[in-house]
Amino acid sequence: MGKILNIQPVTRIEGHARITVHLDESGNVEDARMNLMSLRGFEKFIEGRPAEEVPRIVNRICGICPWMHHLASNKAVDGCFDVTPTPTGHKLRELLQVMAHINDKILHFFFLAAPDFVLGPDSDYSVRNVIGVVKAAPELATQVVKMRQLGQMMLDRFAGKAIHPIAAVTGGFSKPMREAERVELLKDTQTLLDFSLFALDFAKNNVFSKYLDVISELGVIKTGFLGTVDRADGSFRIYDGKQRLMKADGSYVDFEGVDYLDYLGEHVESWSYGKMPYAKSWNEGFSMDLSEPKGIYRANTLARINVCDQMATPKAQEALEEFRAAFGRPAQATLLYHYARLIELIYACERTIELLNWEGITDTDVRAKVTPQAGRGVGVLEAPRGTLIHDYTTDANGCIESANLIVGTTHNIGPMNMSVKQAATALIKDGVYDQGILNKVEMAVRAYDP
Amino acid sequence: MSDEKIRLNTDWLCDCGGCHVALVDLHEKILQVLDSVEIQHCPVLTDVKDYPPARIGILTGSVRTEHDRHAALVMREKCEIIIAFGTCAVYGGLHGAGLAHSREEIMEHVYRRSPTTKTDTIPDAEVSELAKMVTPIDEVIDVDLYLPGCPPHPHFIFESLASLIEGREPRVTQDSVCGRCKRQMIKGDAREIRNTLDEVPDERFCFLSQGHICLGSATLDRCLAPCPNHGIACTGCAGPTMQILTEPYLDIRTEVSDRMARLTAIDEDIIKTYMEKTAKTQYAYAMATKMIGNKPTFLIKKWIADVEGQINE
Numbered sequence: 001m002g003k004i005l006n007i008q009p010v011t012r013i014e015g016h017a018r019i020t021v022h023l024d025e026s027g028n029v030e031d032a033r034m035n036l037m038s039l040r041g042f043e044k045f046i047e048g049r050p051a052e053e054v055p056r057i058v059n060r061i062c063g064i065c066p067w068m069h070h071l072a073s074n075k076a077v078d079g080c081f082d083v084t085p086t087p088t089g090h091k092l093r094e095l096l097q098v099m100a101h102i103n104d105k106i107l108h109f110f111f112l113a114a115p116d117f118v119l120g121p122d123s124d125y126s127v128r129n130v131i132g133v134v135k136a137a138p139e140l141a142t143q144v145v146k147m148r149q150l151g152q153m154m155l156d157r158f159a160g161k162a163i164h165p166i167a168a169v170t171g172g173f174s175k176p177m178r179e180a181e182r183v184e185l186l187k188d189t190q191t192l193l194d195f196s197l198f199a200l201d202f203a204k205n206n207v208f209s210k211y212l213d214v215i216s217e218l219g220v221i222k223t224g225f226l227g228t229v230d231r232a233d234g235s236f237r238i239y240d241g242k243q244r245l246m247k248a249d250g251s252y253v254d255f256e257g258v259d260y261l262d263y264l265g266e267h268v269e270s271w272s273y274g275k276m277p278y279a280k281s282w283n284e285g286f287s288m289d290l291s292e293p294k295g296i297y298r299a300n301t302l303a304r305i306n307v308c309d310q311m312a313t314p315k316a317q318e319a320l321e322e323f324r325a326a327f328g329r330p331a332q333a334t335l336l337y338h339y340a341r342l343i344e345l346i347y348a349c350e351r352t353i354e355l356l357n358w359e360g361i362t363d364t365d366v367r368a369k370v371t372p373q374a375g376r377g378v379g380v381l382e383a384p385r386g387t388l389i390h391d392y393t394t395d396a397n398g399c400i401e402s403a404n405l406i407v408g409t410t411h412n413i414g415p416m417n418m419s420v421k422q423a424a425t426a427l428i429k430d431g432v433y434d435q436g437i438l439n440k441v442e443m444a445v446r447a448y449d450p
Numbered sequence: 451m452s453d454e455k456i457r458l459n460t461d462w463l464c465d466c467g468g469c470h471v472a473l474v475d476l477h478e479k480i481l482q483v484l485d486s487v488e489i490q491h492c493p494v495l496t497d498v499k500d501y502p503p504a505r506i507g508i509l510t511g512s513v514r515t516e517h518d519r520h521a522a523l524v525m526r527e528k529c530e531i532i533i534a535f536g537t538c539a540v541y542g543g544l545h546g547a548g549l550a551h552s553r554e555e556i557m558e559h560v561y562r563r564s565p566t567t568k569t570d571t572i573p574d575a576e577v578s579e580l581a582k583m584v585t586p587i588d589e590v591i592d593v594d595l596y597l598p599g600c601p602p603h604p605h606f607i608f609e610s611l612a613s614l615i616e617g618r619e620p621r622v623t624q625d626s627v628c629g630r631c632k633r634q635m636i637k638g639d640a641r642e643i644r645n646t647l648d649e650v651p652d653e654r655f656c657f658l659s660q661g662h663i664c665l666g667s668a669t670l671d672r673c674l675a676p677c678p679n680h681g682i683a684c685t686g687c688a689g690p691t692m693q694i695l696t697e698p699y700l701d702i703r704t705e706v707s708d709r710m711a712r713l714t715a716i717d718e719d720i721i722k723t724y725m726e727k728t729a730k731t732q733y734a735y736a737m738a739t740k741m742i743g744n745k746p747t748f749l750i751k752k753w754i755a756d757v758e759g760q761i762n763e
Contacts, residue, residue, distance in 0.1 A: 009493045014467050020576060035576050037517055038464055040545040041556035043564065048757070049731055052647055056685060057734065060544045063468020063601065111474060111495065129496040131489060134481065142481070149477035160680030161673075163468045163475070163601050164687065167680055169646060174681035266566040271576035275560070275567060286568075370647045391565075398647075404564050439497065 002030060005433070010034070010442055012112040012129070013450050014064045015409065019441060020271075021424045027431020032424040034416050034445060036274030043403045051077045051372070051394045052170045058390070059164045061407060064107070066164045067100035067155075068383035068408070069390070071239070074168045076390040079258075079377020081170060081398065083370050088363040089172020094239040095355045096159055096168065097381060101238060101348040102192055103151035103162075104384040105341050108449045109199070110144040113338055116443055117207040121214065122436035140202075147195045154188050157181070172367035179362055186356045193315075193349035200319060200342045208339055217426065219334035219419030219444030221290065222248050224279060224297035226411060227304035228382050229254070234309035236316070236347060238382035244307040245279055245297065250330055252307065253281070257380030260389055264406065265295075267414070276414040277406055288418050290425075296418065299386025299411035300448060301340035306330035311343070313350035319343045334419050337447040372398020383408035385449055412448045419444040455488040456615055457504040460535075461525055462493065463518040464545065464584065465511030469536035470494045472601035473508075479608050486615050501528045506614055512538040512546065512738065513585045517578035526591040531614065533595045539587050540598040541689045542738025546584045550730060550737075550754055553580045584738045599672035600687035600735065606672050624692045627666035627684050630675035635659055640714040643724050650681070657683045658710040663725065665732065668694055668705040689736045701747050702732055729753040 007019040016037040022030045042061055046054050055073035059066035071093050078085060085093070111130045115123075118133050118140075127135070134141040155162035158181055167174045208215065228241040245263055246252035255263055265280035278286040278295030287294035297303070306329055311317040320343055327336060355361060372394070379390040386408030393401045423444040427437045462470060474495070476483060487506075491498045507529025513519050526532055534540045557580070561572050587593060597610055606622060613620035623629070633656045640661025644651075651657055657664035657678065665686035666678055672688040686702065694700050707721035725732045729750050736742050737750055 007499075009499065011493045011497045011499065012495065014494065016462065033576070037578060038514065039556070039560065039573075039580060040464065040514070041551070041560055042545075044551050044556045044559045045545070045730070048754075050645070050728070052645070053685075053731055056682070057544060060466050060468070060600070063466035063471050066466075066468065107471070107474065125497040129489075131484060131496070134484065145477055145481060148474075152475055152477070156676075160676035160682070163471055166677050166682040169682075174650075261565055264566060265568040266564065268561050268567060268569040268571040268573065270571055270573055273573050273577055275564075277566070280568070367650065372647060404566060406566065 003027070003431075005438070007438055007442060010445055012115070013446055014112070015450050017445070017450065019420055019445070021428065021441070023428070023431065027428070029421070029425040029428055032417075032421040032441075033271055034413070034420050036272045036413065039273040043405055046400050046403055049400055051080055051392060051398050051400050052370070054392070054400060055168060056166050058405075061405075063163055065100070065104060065383045065385065065408065067096055068381060068388050070165045071097055071168055072379040072381050072383075072388045072390045074170060075379030075381065076377040076392045077170045077379075079379065080375040080392055080394040081370050081373055081377075082375055083171045083368050085172040086365045086368050088176070088360050089366045089368065091355055091358055091361055092173040092177065092366060093168050095352060095361070096155070096165070097239045098348045098351045098355065099151065099155055101384060102196075102345060102352065103148060103155070105345040105348065106144065106148045106151060108384070109203075109338060109341055109345075111148075112449070113446055116439070116446070117211060121440050121443060125435055125439065128439070143195070147192060150188055151192060154185055158185065169367060171370040174367070176364040176366045177362050182356055182362055186353065189349055189352045189356065193346070193353065196342070196345040196349050197315065199345060203339070203342055211335070215333050215335040218440060219423045219447065220332060221293070221334065221415060221418045221422055222332050223293060223415055224248050225303035225306045225330055226297050226299045226387055227307035228380070228387060229308050230312065235312035236304060236308035236310070237312070238304070238348075240381070243380065243387065245281070246307050246330060247282070248330070248332070257389065258378040260378065260380070260391070260406075266406070272413070274410055274413045277411050278414060286414070288414050288421075290418055290422055293418065296414050297411070298415045299408060300337060300384070301344050302331065302337045303386070304382060305340040305343060311347055313347055313354065315350055316343055316347035319346055334444060334447045337449070341449075385409040386411040409450045412450065416445050416448050416450060419448070456486055456506060457488050457490055457502065458506045458508065459491040459501055459504040459525060459529055460489070460508040460510070461491060461521050463509065463511030463521060463539070463587070464514030465536065465538045465543070467494065469510035469601045472604060472607060476604050476608055479604070483608075483611055483615075487611070501525060504529045505531060507532045508535045509533065509539050509587055510536045512542045513581065513587060513590050514545070515578035515580055519581070519590055522587050522590045531594045532591065533597055533610065534587050534593045535597050536602060537598045537600040537687055537689055537735050540596050540739070541736040541742075542584050542586045543600070544734055546735070546738025550750070553582060586739050589740070597672065598670060598689045602672045602688070603674050605674060623671070625671050626691050627669045627671045627673065627675045627678065627688075629671050631666055631678040633657070633678055635713060638714050640716060643716060643721065646683075653681060656713065658706070659713045661714050661716060663706065663710070663721075663732075665702060665706060667709055668702045685734065686732070687735050690742065695741045698745055699747055701742065701745050704747065726753040727757055
């Protein structure tokens with residue numbers, strides 16, 4: 001009889017998960033899985049509710065990326081009611097989307113992932129956390145806390161509520177931006193941009209160079225990628241654009257989000273509440289076999305960095321060029337998610353500044369006239385953890401008749417299982433493992449920021 | 451304050467993680483808190499997998515699975531003081547709307563009927579079985595302190611932690627959201643119920659005065675009123691006021707319709723009926739708690755059945 005190792009809960013991630021490693025009689029890995037432990041069923045209980053209220057309900061799907069659910073949902077409701085937001089309403093929504101990305105990346109890289117790198121993956125588990133970082137590198141930690149605060153306060157001040165936002169509405173945005181607000185946001189974003197450039201330098205010197213061997217081995221798998229790019233020139237986009245589905249060999253197809261049903265399917269396993277999306281359009285089915293995966297693609301930072309032709313802002317483009325020179329396109333090493341995350345942080349700051357400098361941003365025409373009606377709308381954007389899809393149909397009263405959601409994290413559930421299996425198989429031999437090894441298995445998951 | 455640090459465990463049950471982010475969002479104050487508090491089990495921040503004994507235990511989320519129930523029991527055993535933290539822990543929260551749908555209905559929808567799902571499998575191995583109902587944590591364990599909010603504003607989080615650290619009563623009021631709302635209540639002339647798609651309400655005046663349903667007057671302030679101060683009516687995410695919870699014949703719809711009728715030219719019964727028809731929205735956050743569920747006036751299953759009956763007719 002073999003043995004089952006449970007790592008529960010998986011820690012320093014943003015959801016509820018357990019890793020189960022099945023060892024055979026000689027103590028080698030037979031199988032390893034990540035079990036998602038939670039189901040709430042939002043698709044079901046938004047049925048019958050007035051569609052325009054849904055964006056304020058579905059943000060409760062995720063307390064880490066509530067802005068993305070709020071905005072994707074608003075886009076879907078716009079589609080149901082066949083309304084196009086005013087240009088300023090559209091840009092204000094994008095502004096909040098990129099501002100929320102700034103915060104998310106600071107939270108993930110420094111609060112959740114950094115302890116593995118600043119203190120080392122084998123360091124004592126009782127101090128391997130952000131509090132340990134505060135003790136080991138107090139100046140860095142204080143700076144990080146301040147930056148996260150600045151980002152969250154910017155959202156709070158302008159949009160009222162940073163967690164579980166309410167400010168976007170069908171047809172646009174609930175309030176215009178005043179000039180004084182614009183000036184202040186601009187000043188704060190400049191501070192965040194400086195910090196983001198520092199963060200990438202810090203990580204290049206202290207993390208990526210130091211842990212190059214870990215990066216090139218831990219949890220490495222070969223998959224395709226899904227992200228959003230500019231409709232016209234294939235540049236990196238996170239609020240609006242077309243979807244790009246790339247194969248592991250770098251070839252790709254582009255499609256409009258509204259057609260996602262033609263490209264994506266979802267697979268269910270009996271051992272996890274999380275569904276596993278896969279590339280249905282590749283016509284090869286679904287398999288998480290490490291040597292011959294089928295239908296498997298990844299989403300989130302590394303995927304977006306891989307699928308785009310270039311970054312649309314200068315500093316982020318510089319960083320991308322350096323990244324591609326070192327790791328190629330598409331880059332496959334799982335821990336490069338962290339590197340890609342910091343390139344996105346720079347982009348998000350630069351894009352925030354661009355939007356704040358857009359001439360119409362303080363225009364008061366923030367909201368188009370809306371009439372509830374029967375229809376269908378598909379809202380797609382990039383949540384920090386991957387492409388987020390909200391698909392609603394409404395009845396003649398404008399209430400939700402049915403809904404289908406593909407949440408960012410779920411695209412990576414199949415790949416995370418594969419990375420866990422790869423890491424566990426490589427690290428656990430003949431029944432020998434310790435706390436540091438089990439943490440490294442968790443690190444393979446942590447990179448995906450689930 | 452003694453030199454010995456106060457030991458703290460936190461855990462999340464069925465929730466979105468936002469309450470734990472709100473804890474992190476104490477920002478610079480969290481550095482201050484860390485001077486006197488030692489964070490032990492806290493899955494989002496630390497790698498402590500077991501539950502060491504602690505003075506304070508923070509539980510977010512509601513009880514949805516056997517796993518959640520077990521975690522709540524262990525936390526109770528190991529912590530001297532348990533705080534039910536956030537609306538899900540206190541009242542069941544939004545997914546308490548599971549009350550209106552059975553778990554079988556939800557599983558069938560998610561794993562079989564979704565247009566993207568291509569398999570015919572319902573997860574039932576290595577996962578913790580879903581409970582029939584979503585329950586607030588005090589139906590499973592004794593709770594010492596309640597801090598609702600979705601999430602609670604860091605202002606209240608800091609005050610609750612500071613008061614526990616300093617061994618004093620927390621300085622919080624039982625005011626409703628109206629207490630912090632800058633809008634003015636006036637007698638308006640609205641003759642029918644309006645919604646956000648009909649018009650942008652005047653930011654100077656109370657939503658109710660303008661014929662818009664707003665739950666602010668029936669909702670406890672644990673948020674500092676960001677929604678009504680940014681153009682959006684309150685949806686009651688911190689749960690009902692103490693008055694509504696404690697008086698058997700008061701509930702959210704009686705309270706709001708009574709006040710709104712006095713502030714407009716709309717008949718109270720029309721408002722009450724409207725709120726019954728939209729009960730899933732009006733009771734979204736607190737329907738799973740017995741404090742609301744056991745009220746003689748709360749007939750949500752009937753209200754939902756009435757609406758669905760009309761649609762099917």
